[in-house]
Amino acid sequence: QVQLVESGGGLVQAGGSLRLSCAASGSVFSLNTMGWYRQAPGKQRELVALFTSGGSTNYADSVKGRFTISRDNAKTTLWLQMNSLKPEDTAVYYCGAGRYGIDYWGKGTLVTVSS
Secondary structure, eight states: OEEEEEEOOEEEETTOOEEEEEEEEESGGGOOEEEEEEEOTTSOOEEEEEEOTTSOEEEOTTTTTTEEEEEOTTSSEEEEEEOSOOGGGOEEEEEEEESSSOOEEOOOEEEEEEO
16 A cells, blocks of 8 residues: 655745645555646646656646656655746646556645736
């Protein structure tokens, strides 16, 4: 089993920055895939940024050049640096992880970007 706990969300003005963290515990050695997803009100959950099990990094087109995903070598912490935030980035951000796909989810952290 794996537990994921997100932190770092909050209220920020457009153009500002936030850094989200996800603390992973339990069987972290199995976590080959780790990433960030978000869900805005009335919308489906969507991929933001992802470390794939194959070793590549994927970003949603809407965040390329603004957001950066990173993690520690022990796979215990995942970060999302978010710069140049826009009101459309407002959402609950979720950390997800798993062996080949996403098997585990955190409870999410709310990011609100004011215009």
